[in-house]
Amino acid sequence: MATKGFVVYLLTCFSIAILSTFFVSSPSFNNHVLQFLNQEEPHIVLSTFKYSNLTYSSNGSYSAQENGRDIKVWPAIEFNWRSVLATIIGFLGSGFGTVGGVGGGGIFVPMLNLIVGFDTKSAAALSKCMIMGASCSSVWYNLRVPHPTKDVPIIDYDLALVFQPMLMLGITLGVALSVVFPYWLITILIIILFLGTSSRSFFKGIEMWKQETIFNSEEEKKQNANPLHNSNGELLIDTEYEPLVPREEKSKLQILLFNLRWKRTLALVIVWVAFLLCQMIKNETEVCSSWYWILNLLQFPVALSVFGYGAARLYRESKRRRACGNSEPVCEANIQWTALQIAFCALCGILGGTVGGLLGSGGGFILGPLLLELGVIPQVASATATFVMMFSSSISVVEFYFLKRFPIPYALYLIAVSVAAGFWGQCFIRKLIAILKRASIIIFILSAVIFASALTMGVVGIQKSLSMIHNHEYMGFLNFCEN
Secondary structure, eight states: OOHHHHHHHHHHHHHHHHHHHHHHTSHHHHHHHHHHHHHHOGGGOOOOOSSSOEEEOTTSOEEEEETTEEOOOOOOOOOSHHHHHHHHHHHHHHHHHHHHTSTTHHHHHHIIIIIIOOOHHHHHHHHHHHHHHHHHHHHHHHTTSOOSSSSSOSSOHHHHHHHHHHHHHHHHHHHHHHHHSOHHHHHHHHHHHHHHHHHHHHHHHHHHHHHHHHHHHHHHHHHHHSOSBOTTSOBOOOTTSOOOOOOOOOOHHHHHHHHOOHHHHHHHHHHHHHHHHHHHHHHTSOTTSHHHHHHHHHHHHHHHHHHHHHHHHHHHHHHHHHHTTOOSOSSSSOSOOOHHHHHHHHHHHHHHHHHHHHHTSOSHHHHHHHHHHTTOOHHHHHHHHHHHHHHHHHHHHHHHHHTTOSOHHHHHHHHHHHHHHHHHHHHHHHHHHHHHTOTHHHHHHHHHHHHHHHHHHHHHHHHHHHHHHHTTOOOSOOOGGGO
16 A cells, blocks of 8 residues: 555545544434334443543543542552563563654553553553653664664754644644544544554565565575685685675774764754743643633644754755755655655654544554655664653653642653663664664564554443443534633
């Protein structure tokens, strides 16, 4: 399926799902569903919540309430099967999630909610802590390794300048939509998106696996055709070839300094600080007040200015190379940076951030597969997506800290697990790639993590939606200013 076909698939499914909200919100629909469930399969009407009075939260989830007040369910850190299972899932999810460049928020939130026992608001906040820890450790690891094929940084800062501001804007939009959209609709949209992106990435991985098989077989034939030793074990020297000049080996410090680009990183930090200040001040103002909307609007010029700077650089350089007949791509993305392509990337960045705001993740579920679609090799796509995700997740962690949304001891423990997992995942996968000579492993891991997130979010979402129907809760769009 081509990229345009995939976009049509998403837009069609999303439109049908959103329009169906008007039908599902009707009282007659709920009555018919309840009658069917009670008559045909009464045992599937589950009540998975300790408290039946549920309200919608700004992070796209439901939390328990008692007498109109949120209930914080914060289990203590104990050595039991729940904490052990959560540690294993969190370690593997962080390790493989950061390798794929998706974070793993779709796995962490259900795990913390269903296994450990946190309320959904706290689970979403702790999920951000885990994503931040894993992404920071992965970025630090990636800064100390060279690019696999070129003498350029392994993090593509040009793409980061284009996508990070749009991703941050999308997160703001996603949080707002999470207040308006009913939970069942968010679940359906996420399942549609995750199944589409995981399938698309899986077929991309198969295609790359086949190309690697052909390349490896050709390299093996070349080595067999020009052996270095004869049958007696004597070294053969071909005088037709020039002596091999060894490449200059760089130290870890030299690679680190080479991979850092201070000016572009500073631009991304400015966006991060501006958004953080707006969010912190906005939390102290009344919802839907004049200052509330002013602070929301202030984020647009900041994000658009940095995005415009990065997009203009790519457009001018791409236009100059086309005029000179140079087909070499400007950055790691193997596309021509026309105005239409730039607008498409901006739209995808906003879409990725919107999903991150709805789900409580860092937006990597869109950015990782998108970079692969643009022709970025898996190692660079993973490093760049993780780098961008570090900004989007850390800003949420700081905001949640000031709002006291998570217990500090448990957050520090989960961050430590994620940091260790991030290093382990990068070391393990890169050694595996070096042995097997197949970078497509990263794409398969990305696809598997997204598919696992679709399953976990789907199961939890269906259970909560059935509980809402059982409790005769409103299934339509909600009022933003009242929620």
